[in-house]
Amino acid sequence: MLQDKEVITLAVVDDHPMILEGVQRVFQPEQGVTVAGTFTNGNDFLGFLQQQQVQVALLDITLPDMSGVELCRKVKQLCPDTCVLAFTNHQERAVVMQMLQNGAGGYLLKNMGPEEFLQCVREAIQGQITFSAEVKQIMARPTPQDLKSIPPLTRREKQVLQLVAEGKTNPQMAEELSVSILTVETHRKNLMQKLEVKNAAALVKAALECRLL
Structure with a gap:
């Protein structure tokens, strides 16, 4: 447990400079x-964690x-x-839920006030x-997606879905999975039909909501 006079060390990863500046203003020794440290991308932060926790x-x-x-x-794997x-x-x-399943200790929205922010930390x-x-209210009420049955996916569909989420193109996915581009396109079409979406962005969003990613 944190002692009264112990200073908490904190890092922020956000690609908006105003957010980084604002957090530094809120938290003072x-x-x-x-x-x-403040970082605008994940890889820079992971590099930092290899040198300093x-x-x-x-x-x-x-x-x-x-x-x-x-x-x-990745952070929890590197620095549990x-x-x-x-x-x-x-x-x-x-x-x-995805963040909690990956080891997060909480979930904060940026519209919170400084006092609540500090208390949560x-x-x-x-x-x-x-x-x-506001997150407490969100967690207290189910969404229509929560009540909707999750469509079963094949092993290959799950692989394609993960690659779509990583931003891979159809040729890249075909090469990585050692299948034809037509096969990849078929799997993508099936995924969009099962999740009732029309493009890749909506596919990833629906997959997150269904906890498929």
Whole structure:
């Protein structure tokens, strides 16, 4: 448990400079928190963690090189003791669950006030699962997607879905899976039919909501 005079070390990963600046303004050493580093992409942060550890990592969900969900998993593999908190505008209940399943210690929305922000970080460092107030409301009510049955996917469809989420093109997927481009296109078509979507972005969003990614 955090001692009264111990300063929490924190890092922020977000590709919006104003967010990075704002977090640094909120957290000051005299409040018991110091910002040890700010990063605009996941790979830079992972490189930093190989040299220096932090107690708390704030991750946005949408990053230039990988999703915050994927980054959370990698951070916990590299530094299991680092408490990862989502810090984002994404309000999908399924994304909250994905972060928790990947080891996050909480989920915070960017519209929260400074006092609540600081309180959530303190709760997290004490080992509690922490949510901002609006996230608590989201978690308390099921969405239509939560009540919808999840369509069964074949092993190959799951592989294609993961590659779509990684931004791979059809030729890249065909090469990686050692199948024809036509086969990849067929799997993508089947995935979009099963998840009732019309493009790749909607496919990834629906897959996250169904907890298929």
